Amino acid sequence: MKRIGEFIAKIANDHTSGSTAVTALALEALRSWVTEAKDLEPKKIRASLQETGQALIRSQPAMGAIFNLVNRVLWTADDVRAADEICESVAWVIDEFERIMRRSQTSLTKNSLSLVPDDGRIVTLSSSSAVYETLKMAHTKGRRFEVICAESRPLCEGIELAKRLADVGISCEVIVDAHAPSRVEHVDLVLVGGDGVTASALVNKVGTYGLALAARWHHVPCAALVMTQKFFPPAAPLKIPLMSSAEILSETPPNVRVTNRYFEETPLSFVSVLMTENGRVDRRTIARMTRAVHTHPSLKKIAL
Numbered sequence: 001m002k003r004i005g006e007f008i009a010k011i012a013n014d015h016t017s018g019s020t021a022v023t024a025l026a027l028e029a030l031r032s033w034v035t036e037a038k039d040l041e042p043k044k045i046r047a048s049l050q051e052t053g054q055a056l057i058r059s060q061p062a063m064g065a066i067f068n069l070v071n072r073v074l075w076t077a078d079d080v081r082a083a084d085e086i087c088e089s090v091a092w093v094i095d096e097f098e099r100i101m102r103r104s105q106t107s108l109t110k111n112s113l114s115l116v117p118d119d120g121r122i123v124t125l126s127s128s129s130a131v132y133e134t135l136k137m138a139h140t141k142g143r144r145f146e147v148i149c150a151e152s153r154p155l156c157e158g159i160e161l162a163k164r165l166a167d168v169g170i171s172c173e174v175i176v177d178a179h180a181p182s183r184v185e186h187v188d189l190v191l192v193g194g195d196g197v198t199a200s201a202l203v204n205k206v207g208t209y210g211l212a213l214a215a216r217w218h219h220v221p222c223a224a225l226v227m228t229q230k231f232f233p234p235a236a237p238l239k240i241p242l243m244s245s246a247e248i249l250s251e252t253p254p255n256v257r258v259t260n261r262y263f264e265e266t267p268l269s270f271v272s273v274l275m276t277e278n279g280r281v282d283r284r285t286i287a288r289m290t291r292a293v294h295t296h297p298s299l300k301k302i303a304l
Helices: 002-012 019-037 042-059 064-078 083-115 129-140 157-167 177-186 208-218 283-291
Strands: 120-125 145-150 171-175 189-192 201-205 222-225 263-267 273-276
Touching: 002 019, 002 042, 019 042, 019 064, 019 083, 019 129, 042 064, 042 083, 064 083, 083 129, 083 222, 083 273, 120 157, 120 177, 120 208, 129 145, 129 157, 129 189, 129 222, 145 157, 145 177, 157 171, 171 177, 177 208, 189 201, 189 208, 201 208, 208 222, 208 263
Parallel strands: 120 145, 120 189, 145 171, 189 222, 222 273
Antiparallel strands: 201 263
């Protein structure tokens, strides 16, 4: 299944897109699997699906939407026996998951509009599609504000977000990451997206923790915009991988260790508003929602 391998490599090497865009690639990878799996022997098809699903999760282990997509596909496939029925059921789940994510994105944007201050200042980081769509819609509706974008090293996707916002007429300022927490005192809102949510933490770009902590200290609202499709169930394996040291130092000197992680966990107690497609949710609701999802047995102990 060469084409699936190409998709997985593309997903693993996408270090700048938001999780919604990366999940779209995972959907296409599974569509490719459906096409190629039709030629497999019936008893090999489940093993192939599990192998493909696990590879997708390993490619971006901090992204909750990819985990939940694979989890749903595997549970659905367990309910049917014939090879052609497995392919049909997987194809249905793929299409349905995509429809749900599109509806959720639209609803999340509408729900988040109320958070955007008129004639205010907002600080953000990375390149969340939820943040972009919300700010774009708020601007279209006549709200005026300034956005401070942390550059989001090492690949600086925060600069790209600033360019996209500027292209639609929104006033932006780009700052270095280390400057972001000290700017929080002088803004009206910290606004971030999210790659995943556990019962206790928001999983997002490194730097989120510092912004959220500064927001709490200065009594500034900190809002995270996250679709519920990104909520990790309790038994899901979550690992924040180390990335290439060459993105930080082209050559690592002796006795120097480079730690390059893109994501971190920020306690939900630091996040004053967690907005979803269903509206605001509190920590008790998040815990209940995550417990309601059961992790497929083949995903509980995968090596990440």
